[in-house]
Amino acid sequence: MKFTQKCLGNISKMLDFYSQFNPSPLSIKQFIDFGLSACERKSFIFLRKELPVRLANIMKEIHLLPENLLNMPSVGIVNNMYATSFEDIMQFEKVDVNETTLDKFCQTLVKIRNRHKDIVETMAQGVLELKESHDVDAQTENNIQYFLDRFLMSRISIRMLINQHTLLFGNELNGHSRHVGSIDPSCEIISVVKDAYEKARLLCDQYYLASPELIVQQHNELERCSQIRIVYVPSHLFHMLFELFKNSMRAIMEHHSSNAEYPAIEVIVSRGKEDICVKMSDRGGGIPRSQMDHLFKYMYSTAPRPTKTDAHTVPLAGYGYGLPVSRLYARYFHGDLVLQSCDGYGTDAIIYLKALSNEANELLPIFNKTSSKFYRTQV
Numbered sequence: 397m398k399f400t401q402k403c404l405g406n407i408s409k410m411l412d413f414y415s416q417f418n419p420s421p422l423s424i425k426q427f428i429d430f431g432l433s434a435c436e437r438k439s440f441i442f443l444r445k446e447l448p449v450r451l452a453n454i455m456k457e458i459h460l461l462p463e464n465l466l467n468m469p470s471v472g473i474v475n476n477m478y479a480t481s482f483e484d485i486m487q488f489e490k491v492d493v494n495e496t497t498l499d500k501f502c503q504t505l506v507k508i509r510n511r512h513k514d515i516v517e518t519m520a521q522g523v524l525e526l527k528e529s530h531d532v533d534a535q536t537e538n539n540i541q542y543f544l545d546r547f548l549m550s551r552i553s554i555r556m557l558i559n560q561h562t563l564l565f566g567n568e569l570n571g572h573s574r575h576v577g578s579i580d581p582s583c584e585i586i587s588v589v590k591d592a593y594e595k596a597r598l599l600c601d602q603y604y605l606a607s608p609e610l611i612v613q614q615h616n617e618l619e620r621c622s623q624i625r626i627v628y629v630p631s632h633l634f635h636m637l638f639e640l641f642k643n644s645m646r647a648i649m650e651h652h653s654s655n656a657e658y659p660a661i662e663v664i665v666s667r668g669k670e671d672i673c674v675k676m677s678d679r680g681g682g683i684p685r686s687q688m689d690h691l692f693k694y695m696y697s698t699a700p701r702p703t704k705t706d707a708h709t710v711p712l713a714g715y716g717y718g719l720p721v722s723r724l725y726a727r728y729f730h731g732d733l734v735l736q737s738c739d740g741y742g743t744d745a746i747i748y749l750k751a752l753s754n755e756a757n758e759l760l761p762i763f764n765k766t767s768s769k770f771y772r773t774q775v
């Protein structure tokens with residue numbers, strides 16, 4: 397069914413209302429402080445407004461997408477999912493706060509999280525449908541890059557709010573007693589590095605029957621001899637590191653395919669006054685400077701879906717969104733992920749994280765005249 401015919405029903409008025417508000421970014425410190433006081437009613441009151449604001453902001457942006465993309469079947473599915481989830485939350489807009497509504501709210505959040513769990517793949521399928529059915533000009537490609545960065549960042553932020561509430565107040569056990577929701581107040585970075593390396597090494601050994609070793613060091617400028625720890629979401633850090641290890645291993649194994657020896661991957665974790673950095677260096681042959689930007693492009697990297705059953709699919713290859721999404725995770729709390737490659741030698745990937753939790757604020761896309769203008773006036 398054409399997108400324009402899709403009936404948004406009575407929610408379009410509420411979408412207009414809630415999209416007038418800017419999302420309210422929270423810092424990791426605020427997440428922790430709130431989580432330690434853990435008041436379910438306050439969380440409910442905050443979320444029953446903030447979740448519709450964040451959903452409405454990104455839904456208004458979906459409606460500004462180029463018609464060609466908007467009418468792709470998979471994009472229609474995503475739009476309907478968001479409309480359904482928006483309606484689910486609207487049920488709680490004016491209800492009395494009691495035990496029953498709090499339990500129902502938690503169940504609704506879990507339902508929404510499950511509904512949206514494959515949205516990245518569904519969106520990637522929509523981009524693939526567009527590539528296969530239309531010529532995509534530079535302006536459309538730019539619009540899609542701009543939109544997907546914002547759409548996927550919005551999704552990270554909505555899942556963060558849902559996870560905090562369901563882990564703090566739902567029946568889910570987060571399995572780590574000291575964690576505050578999904579946040580580890582004392583996340584030991586080197587442990588996450590080693591965990592991500594071992595998981596990527598498993599895939600590498602399965603496909604290449606060998607894998608590069610890991611050399612990891614740390615340099616703590618502030619407290620010389622102690623482990624470098626951060627208040628952070630371990631699953632976000634794992635996601636970034638796992639992606640980078642897969643890419644480094646793929647480059648090393650392909651570049652040294654005729655050798656019996658493989659150069660180790662070197663990781664340095666450093667802590668300064670402002671930043672914590674995780675630098676991953678490999679000798680995988682590197683990429684020409686002219687090709688570097690492609691790695692973060694959704695359109696360029698949208699490869700045909702790797703068939704799950706095809707045993708010969710390179711297990712280190714995904715849908716091509718691994719790197720841009722990893723950079724969004726780094727940027728979500730005002731960090732970054734950058735690549736420096738030396739063609740013919742190897743690649744350094746650096747994850748920058750805010751050392752101080754009060755500076756690690758959510759970076760949220762805001763739907764407004766500026767963002768709308770971007771879709772209309774791209775040259």
Ligand SMILES: O=C(O)CCCOc1c(F)cc(-c2c(C(=O)NCc3ccc(C(=O)O)cc3)noc2-c2cc(Cl)c(O)cc2O)cc1F
Nearest residue numbers: 640643644646647680682683687713714715716718743745
């Ligand atoms: O499918 C996915 O999701 C993973 C998508 C991603 O798949 C890639 C992948 F894992 C690794 C590389 C790659 C190459 C390569 O491949 N070099 C050989 C070549 C030589 C010439 C040219 C050229 O002329 O164009 C291009 C590459 N060299 O360094 C890296 C490299 C890339 C990243 Cl992001 C990293 O963190 C570490 C690395 O060592 C490229 C990928 F693209």
